[in-house]
Every structure is written in structure tokens, then in C-alpha cells.
Amino acid sequence: MFSFSRENTSIVARWWRNVDKQILFLFVFLFLLGLFFSFSSTSSIVAEKVNKQIYFFFIKHLVFVSISLFLLIIISIQDKNKLIKFLPYLFFISILLLSLIPVFGVEVKGSKRWLDLIFLPIFQPVELVKPLFIIFVAKIIVLNKKINIYNRYLYSFLVLLLIVIFLINQPDLGQTLLLILTWFTMIFASGFNMILLSILGLAILSFIALLIFFFPEKFGYVFLRIKIFFDPKVGDNFQSQIALDAIKQGGLSGQGMGEGILKDKVPEAHTDYIIAVISEEFGAIFVLFIVIIFLFIGYKVLNKVFSEQDEFLKLTLLGLVSLLMIQTIIHIGVNTRLLPTTGMTLPFLSYGGSSLIGSSIMAGIILNFTRKDSTRYFKND
Numbered sequence: 001m002f003s004f005s006r007e008n009t010s011i012v013a014r015w016w017r018n019v020d021k022q023i024l025f026l027f028v029f030l031f032l033l034g035l036f037f038s039f040s041s042t043s044s045i046v047a048e049k050v051n052k053q054i055y056f057f058f059i060k061h062l063v064f065v066s067i068s069l070f071l072l073i074i075i076s077i078q079d080k081n082k083l084i085k086f087l088p089y090l091f092f093i094s095i096l097l098l099s100l101i102p103v104f105g106v107e108v109k110g111s112k113r114w115l116d117l118i119f120l121p122i123f124q125p126v127e128l129v130k131p132l133f134i135i136f137v138a139k140i141i142v143l144n145k146k147i148n149i150y151n152r153y154l155y156s157f158l159v160l161l162l163i164v165i166f167l168i169n170q171p172d173l174g175q176t177l178l179l180i181l182t183w184f185t186m187i188f189a190s191g192f193n194m195i196l197l198s199i200l201g202l203a204i205l206s207f208i209a210l211l212i213f214f215f216p217e218k219f220g221y222v223f224l225r226i227k228i229f230f231d232p233k234v235g236d237n238f239q240s241q242i243a244l245d246a247i248k249q250g251g252l253s254g255q256g257m258g259e260g261i262l263k264d265k266v267p268e269a270h271t272d273y274i275i276a277v278i279s280e281e282f283g284a285i286f287v288l289f290i291v292i293i294f295l296f297i298g299y300k301v302l303n304k305v306f307s308e309q310d311e312f313l314k315l316t317l318l319g320l321v322s323l324l325m326i327q328t329i330i331h332i333g334v335n336t337r338l339l340p341t342t343g344m345t346l347p348f349l350s351y352g353g354s355s356l357i358g359s360s361i362m363a364g365i366i367l368n369f370t371r372k373d374s375t376r377y378f379k380n381d
Helices: 011-018 021-049 056-077 080-099 125-142 149-169 173-189 194-214 216-230 238-250 274-282 284-307 311-335 353-369
Strands: 105-108 111-115
Touching: 011 056, 021 056, 021 274, 021 284, 021 353, 056 353, 080 125, 080 149, 080 353, 125 149, 125 173, 125 311, 125 353, 149 173, 173 194, 173 311, 238 274, 238 311, 274 284, 274 311, 284 311, 311 353
Parallel strands: none
Antiparallel strands: 105 111
């Protein structure tokens, strides 16, 4: 009979004894919760809109969740040093895939964000790039002590700039801002001069504003969304208004499972507006429960950050939890009209293979780096 006792020295047994079971349970619970909402609230409506079988999207979601949970376990069970050495190569592959979008990209609603390589399902490379980017930046900043610290900041910025160029070309300013904010958080935590950081932030904002001004045919939609956010009368704010109305209709306890109307009226309800769907059908109390789960995960990871001695692990975990929290805040902010509209999924819960795989990579790395048997990464400097 299989046992997880200390006498069992197998990889799986050692992993189970040392993994943070609270964080593991919460990650798995969020994946399964997203699957439940797909079954109860959104998948059948989306399938009907595109003339598919009623459970077509639920089955796809089930497959994506199964793959994601498998990846989560595989990543979290690996030897830390080997994983850290391997992930940068995966990052280079993800950048290569991102660079192929102008040639092999699939255009949807004016944006080329999805890659179609025939032998793979259509996916968004940026979802793979995000967690791997954090690993790569942490390695640049922390693990190359022979290089001047400001040169290391410069190299990390150049990597960010490369990704930003690819994303702006799609265009995808939502993911661009998400990565920029995460990068700022990491370099601020690593001790970067606050005055220089502020100047750099203003420079980046000015650059984005100039792009919108000089290339209105490509980025005009961003300016329009910002204008609509401040004055709904100047344009079409149908989706965001319906989402806000749905949240209000849901109240504290919700309209009941399957009784919401948002999923019928908004095309991206199962992805960009999933929190509004949940609020309408299950109520604000359930949304608060989900928010508390994300906050507790953040609390647990930050506890590890403050107790960890290894600078690389500290910076990586901080970057990953920042990515998770910023993306969650943006999604909820858009759904509640506290932020301008942008296509941003809710990690673990929104439908979409790319988003779920990206979330599983992030979660797997967090679980690996928070294990009790973690050995420090020995730097070759």
C-alpha cells in the first residue's frame, strides 16, 4: 500500500510531505471552481451561439483544466535547481512563439493575439510569456553579481521592451500594462532608486500616450475606451454597462444558478466578464469569497517571501504573486467599471486554454518555490 510516511523516499511522497498543502488546495479549488461555473453558467450559452453541442465548451474546459492540473503537479514536483536552469529555455521558446504572431497570427476583432501553427491548438503565447518573464528577470537582477546592478536593470528593461514591442504590434495594451506593472514591482522591491523609477514610469506612460496619439488607426480604441470610461455618453459602453447591471441585479445572494442574463448578452462573458457572471448568479458574497481566496494565496506567498533568505526565490515569488494580484484587480476593476475596458481573464476561473495553462505554470512555480524541502539555488557567480 502506498504511504506518504517518512520511510517512503519516492519523489511523489517527498513532494506531498513538503508542498504547501493550503496553497495547493486553493489552486486546485480555483481550477475546479472555474470548471463548475463553465458547466453551470456559461458553456451551454456560448455553444448555442456558435452552433456547437451543448457541452462542447465545457468538455474543452475540462480537458484544459486536466492538462493544467497535470502541469501544476509536474512543475511543482521538480528539483528546484533543475527547474530554474530549464525555465529560461522555455522563456526563449515562448518569445519565439510570440514573434511568430505577425506571420501566423489569427486576427479576432482587429487584434492578432492568437497563434495558429496547425499542429497545435490556437493559443495566446503571451500567457506562456508572463510567468516565464518573471523567472528570467529575477535571474538577470539577482544571479549576475559580476555585472553592475544598473546594467542588470537595463538588461531586464530591454527584455521587457522586446515583449512590449511584440504586444503593442498585436495590439494588446492590457497585457502590456500588466507586464510593465509587474516589472516595476520587481525592480522596486530589488532596491531600485525611487526617483529614477518614477522618471522611468512617466517616460513609459508618455511613450504609450504618443503611440495612441500618432497611430490612432491602431491604438485609437484605447483612447476611446478611456473617454467612454469617464463619459459613457461619448461611445458604446454596452458590455461594461450590462456587466455592472448584472452585478447589481445579483445583489448579495444572486439570481440563482443559470438564471443570469449577462452570459446571453455579452460575447466574452465566459472569459473577460466571468466575475460579473458569478456575481449575478451567485451573489456578491460568493465573489467576496473568491477574492478572499486570492488574498489568502497572496498572504501565504508573501509570508514565504519575507522568511526566505535566497534573493532569487524572494524576487521570483514576489513577481509571480504580483502578476496574479494585478491581473485579478484589473479583471474585477473592469467588471465593476472601476477601470476602463480591457480584455483580461481572471486567473484559474476564466475559460480559455492559454489562460489556464499560463495560470498552471505560475501556480506550479509558486508551489515549487514554497516547498519546505527547498534547497537554495547555488549561483555560479
